[in-house]
Amino acid sequence: MSAEQHPQDPSAVVATEVAPRAKPSNYPEPYASRVSGREKRALGEVFALRNFGVNLTRLQPGAISALRHTHSRQDEFIYVLEGHPVLVTDQGETPLAPGMCAGFRAGNGNAHHLVNRGDEVVVYLEVGDRTRGDSVNYPDDDLAAVIGPDGGWQFAHKDGRPY
Known part of the structure; x- marks a missing residue:
């Protein structure tokens, strides 16, 4: 189920019945395969x-939410529904549990991602705004991203060469 399939905007849906994103990752290889085991329902x-996006995201055991990253202009927020992910930031690791949440203010430089080191699936909501001019820094990888004129992500090496 997607917005394109509805001639009228729906008022309510069952979140788990929304189809997963057709393209599991926007990252270029070799990075896209690193987030296998992640499923997002937009x-x-x-x-x-x-003005903002909301994803219902599932991480299989061993999966990561994203490459560790930080946004220049986009605030992010997560709320854990099921499972016990580990939040990895510049300050270290924080075990999370259902009912816990975390927020990441734009421009603070604190790179982050979630890792599912457990045996159970992790399910969480992620919310991010859609501020134009956003860029993403991936401190652990040779990758940088900017929002292009079409609103899609454009990826390049840190020296500016495109992928």
Whole structure:
């Protein structure tokens, strides 16, 4: 189910019945395969939200949420629904549990991601705004991203060469 499949915007949906994103990752290889085991259901797209996005995300055991990253202009927020991910930031590791949340203010430089080191699936909501001009720094990888004129991510090496 997606916004394109609905001639009218829906008022409510069952989140787990929203189809997963068709393209599991926007990262170029070799990075896209590092987030295998991650499934996102773009809930905000169903409602044609313009100012922020909401994803219902599942991480299989051993999966990561994203490459460790920090946004220049986009605030991010996560809320854990199921499982016990580990939040990895510049300050270290923080075990999370259902009912816990974390927020990442734009421009603070604190790179972060979630890792599922457990045997159970992790399910969480992630919310991010859609501020134009955002860029992403990946301190552990030779990757940088900027929002292109079309609103999509454009990836390059840190020296500026495109992928």
